[in-house]
Amino acid sequence: MDRISLDGIRAYGKHGADAAERERAQPFDIAISAELDLTDAAATDDLSATLDYAALHERIVQIVATTSYALLERLAADLLDAVFEERRVQRARVTIAKPRILDGATPSVTLCRSR
Numbered sequence: 001m002d003r004i005s006l007d008g009i010r011a012y013g014k015h016g017a018d019a020a021e022r023e024r025a026q027p028f029d030i031a032i033s034a035e036l037d038l039t040d041a042a043a044t045d046d047l048s049a050t051l052d053y054a055a056l057h058e059r060i061v062q063i064v065a066t067t068s069y070a071l072l073e074r075l076a077a078d079l080l081d082a083v084f085e086e087r088r089v090q091r092a093r094v095t096i097a098k099p100r101i102l103d104g105a106t107p108s109v110t111l112c113r114s115r
Contacts (some may be wrong), residue, residue, distance in 0.1 A: 001036070001106060003035050011059065012027055016070065017070050026101075032092065033089050037088065049089060051086050076095075079096070084113070090115050091114045092113055094110065095110040
């Protein structure tokens with residue numbers, strides 16, 4: 001299976017187990033990989049035959065900015081749903097890291113799903 005990855009997404013949102021974390025937007029670092037058959041895209045050089053990662057990036061940033069959850073796991077599930085909006089995606093992985101939260105340590109959550 002082929003893979004498209006989108007690493008280094010920096011998005012800002014109001015997410016965290018403590019209510020104070022949901023009062024102000026804070027940074028989240030996100031990495032996404034999606035597995036799908038890219039044979040047609042490679043043969044045709046046609047954007048409609050692949051996952052439009054620019055559109056996906058925009059959607060990910062929008063979800064982080066417009067939702068608010070206590071758990072990164074819940075946010076990651078929403079982001080996976082966005083990846084799977086592209087019906088050709090068979091498997092996907094989302095990692096969300098929350099920098100600057102634990103005195104230099106960076107917690108992260110990774111969810112992996114298949115159709």
